[in-house]
Amino acid sequence: MFALQAAVINFQLWVRSETACQKREGYLEWPDYFMAVAVLTAQRSKDPNTQVGACIVNPENKIVGIGYNGMPIGCSDDVMPWGKTASNELDTKYPYVCHAELNAFVNKNSADVKGCRIYVTLFPCNECAKLIIQAGIKEVIFVSDKNHDKSEVKAAKRLFDLTGITYTRFTPKRRQLVVDFD
Numbered sequence: 179m180f181a182l183q184a185a186v187i188n189f190q191l192w193v194r195s196e197t198a199c200q201k202r203e204g205y206l207e208w209p210d211y212f213m214a215v216a217v218l219t220a221q222r223s224k225d226p227n228t229q230v231g232a233c234i235v236n237p238e239n240k241i242v243g244i245g246y247n248g249m250p251i252g253c254s255d256d257v258m259p260w261g262k263t264a265s266n267e268l269d270t271k272y273p274y275v276c277h278a279e280l281n282a283f284v285n286k287n288s289a290d291v292k293g294c295r296i297y298v299t300l301f302p303c304n305e306c307a308k309l310i311i312q313a314g315i316k317e318v319i320f321v322s323d324k325n326h327d328k329s330e331v332k333a334a335k336r337l338f339d340l341t342g343i344t345y346t347r348f349t350p351k352r353r354q355l356v357v358d359f360d
C-alpha cells in the first residue's frame with residue numbers, strides 16, 4: 179500500500195513539471211513584432227500630420243535597419259517647415275523631409291539588404307520604391323494605403339509589379355499591443 183502511494187505522488191510531480199516546461203503561449207509573433215517596431219519608430223517623427231515608420235528585416239528575422247520620416251541631419255526641426263501647403267512649395271515640408279524608408283536604408287547595420295523584407299506603416303512612394311528595388315528587398319508589408327489614388331503610389335505599385343516585389347497588407351494576430359512603462 180505504501181509503495182503504491184509513493185508511485186502515485188511521483189507521477190503527479192512528473193505531470194506538473196512537464197506542464198511547466200511547455201513554451202509560453204500568447205508570445206509576440208514575428209510579423210506583429212516587426213510591425214510594432216515600425217509603429218513605435220514612427221512615434222519619433224516630428225511631422226504633425228503623418229508619422230511613418232519602417233523596419234527592414236533579413237531572412238534570419240534579424241532587424242537590419244529602422245527609420246522614420248524626418249528632416250535631414252543638421253536641419254533643425256524647429257526651423258524647417260512642417261506644413262502641407264504654402265504659396266511657395268519651398269515653404270512646405272515636401273522638398274526636405276526624408277522618408278522613413280530612406281532613413282531605414284541609411285541606418286542599416288549590415289553590408290547589404292538583399293533578400294530582406296520591409297515593414298512600413300504607410301505604402302511606399304515611387305522614390306522609396308526605387309530604393310527598395312535597387313537595394314534588393316523582396317517583400318513589402320504595409321499597414322496604410324491611404325495614398326492609393328496618388329500617382330506616387332500608383333507608380334510604386336507599377337514598379338513593384340514589374341520587378342516581382344510582393345506587397346501585402348499587414349494582418350495583425352492581435353489588435354492591440356500596449357507599451358506600459360509602469
Ligand SMILES: Nc1ccn([C@H]2C[C@H](O)[C@@H](COP(=O)(O)O)O2)c(=O)n1
Nearest residue numbers: 227228230247275277278301302303
Ligand atoms: N512612404 C512614405 C510616404 C510618406 N512619407 C512621409 C513624408 C511626409 O513626412 C509624410 C506625408 O505627409 P502628408 O502628405 O500625409 O501630410 O510622410 C514617408 O516617410 N514614407
Ligand SMILES: [Zn+2]
Nearest residue numbers: 277302303306
Ligand atoms: Zn517615399
